[in-house]
Amino acid sequence: MICIPIVDNNIDDALKNAEKALKEADIVEFRVDMLDDVNESAIEEMVKYPCIITVRADWEGGFWKKSNDERINLIKKAIECNAKFVDIELKEEKNKELVKFRDEIGSKTKIIISYHDFEKTPSCEELIKIVEEELKIGDIAKFAVMAKSKEDVLKVLNVINKYNGKIIGIAMGEEGKLTRILGVHFGSILTFASMEGKASAPGQIDVKKLKEIWKLIL
Template structure:
């Protein structure tokens, strides 16, 4: 592997049997990380989720996405965080939203698990100054900062690249078809993680892992040259 950026593939299955089956498939396809979307699991609870991650036995991002940021978890906030807290000793990373109340974030941070503090905007790409403030807040809390925003034009995607050029240990994604290339270019800025799909592309902008691995291994443009253009 000639790139350092790890490829994570989200798993959004509803039951344990399907999760374990698809996890095995994604590992065989070359995923570096699996993102277990806990919010997609039917009737999830702390014990069940922990057992799933244990059986997967592969570096996993535990994510229990809030409905306010595009997730599907139907329980209350206390229950949502309780599931994540129960994963701190077995997950590679815990993804928790920046907007989560500090009283819920603190116990996860204090556990010592590596964290991804995330922010999503499915309607627009905020101005770069606003995004920089968000990144700064995320970095003050956890290990890796993450933003995923929706572009309205190509210029919006350049804002995302500018964020990547200014911050280390940062995941910055421009969503949709226009922004799909930012998932690949992330490696040119030494972003720690990018996201691909394990099979069928289900939304604009997604890239399957085979294509992602191929593109990440292509020296399309020199990193220093790219940074100097932004």
């Protein structure tokens, strides 16, 4: 499965580009934290598309600088509206509360619990510990770490392989590009690809180029 991040700063462009992206990808990720102005009615429009709703906090490398309560309310709205996925940080203190909320209202939303390290790739043991912790909370574990070597790439692919179908694993940066190409082959449920040069993280490959590579090697 290919996911294209939607990184526009206004809702009209975001929805327009989501439609365009879904001609190439299976799903889009709305980076709600990148929007200049967002409210619950905007979330209602977004969830009409197959999507991940992400309101990434600034303390996790995102752009959300308003109150955390407002951020949580937007995530709750996405859950109420049965968004396909919502992404909630492992470090978010209310992540278990949000899962409980989902269960109590009978929402069909799948919850991704995510971890990011923009400096390095932790050891396999550390990554496994992170993934185990995430899977105790949500439906899908996600980690995105910074690769500095081929060894880092191997660590990521090994961990993805261990949790086939329950994980999204990515190594960011130029060294990590192989994980974006091979990750789904090893068990990652999706990979993120860019569209028209708009990327949400370093190392994302253009969606058309990614498909060409897959045709050749997979």
